[in-house]
Amino acid sequence: MEWLKRFLKPKQDNFIIYLAQQGEKAVEITEALQSYLEKSVEKKHDKAKRIEQEADEIQRILVHELLDTFVTPFDREDIFALSRALDNFIDYVYDTIEELVIFNVEDPVGVQEMADILSEMAHELFLSVQRLSDHPGVASEHARRAKGGENRVEDVYRHTIAKLFSEPSDVHDVMEVMKNREVIRHLSNAADQGDLAADTILDIVVKWS
Numbered sequence: 001m002e003w004l005k006r007f008l009k010p011k012q013d014n015f016i017i018y019l020a021q022q023g024e025k026a027v028e029i030t031e032a033l034q035s036y037l038e039k040s041v042e043k044k045h046d047k048a049k050r051i052e053q054e055a056d057e058i059q060r061i062l063v064h065e066l067l068d069t070f071v072t073p074f075d076r077e078d079i080f081a082l083s084r085a086l087d088n089f090i091d092y093v094y095d096t097i098e099e100l101v102i103f104n105v106e107d108p109v110g111v112q113e114m115a116d117i118l119s120e121m122a123h124e125l126f127l128s129v130q131r132l133s134d135h136p137g138v139a140s141e142h143a144r145r146a147k148g149g150e151n152r153v154e155d156v157y158r159h160t161i162a163k164l165f166s167e168p169s170d171v172h173d174v175m176e177v178m179k180n181r182e183v184i185r186h187l188s189n190a191a192d193q194g195d196l197a198a199d200t201i202l203d204i205v206v207k208w209s
Helices: 002-008 012-038 042-067 076-103 111-131 136-166 171-208
Strands: none
Touching (some): 012 042, 042 076, 076 111, 111 136, 111 171
16 A cells, blocks of 8 residues: 555655756756857866756656656646656757767857857746746746747758858868758757747646646
8 A cells, every 4th residue: 555655645846846957957058058168178078968967867757756656736748748858958958069079160150159049048948947836927938938049049050051051162161061060950959849848838837727
């Protein structure tokens, strides 16, 4: 009977806490990217890797709790979808730093501007998750602001791609263009995941209002 009591015991606050922790890691990883762009040193890359690993651990715990809990504050599918989108957001931003290192891209085009927008997006998502339970209306406002970031990132992405492919004059230039495109592609994907997280928050608010 002990396992049944544990399964039925409400853990509603835990999920908001874990989601907020993921939101906080999203903020931290975008700030790590901004910091790396200012001065690319090994310690900053190591810090980003630690943030990504900590975020993965939070997500693993959340999924374990989700499987081990009968009563959840919102639909478990929405909790999982939001957690997964935040985790993917973090992963894509970390992949950007990883490829900047691997490809040795010294002067990436468009990355700084996209990183700044994603940082704003991450802050809005973090605030939205924090207020999701007690102030859903405010959570919706922050989620809508986060969604605005996705359009801005895509606009920078398209203009950067156009600029990159209009400039190469030799094979070396083409290789640099391809490297840069791979890097900014991850930031575009991160924006998509941030937009998905914001949509999930808005869905939760509509369902539970």
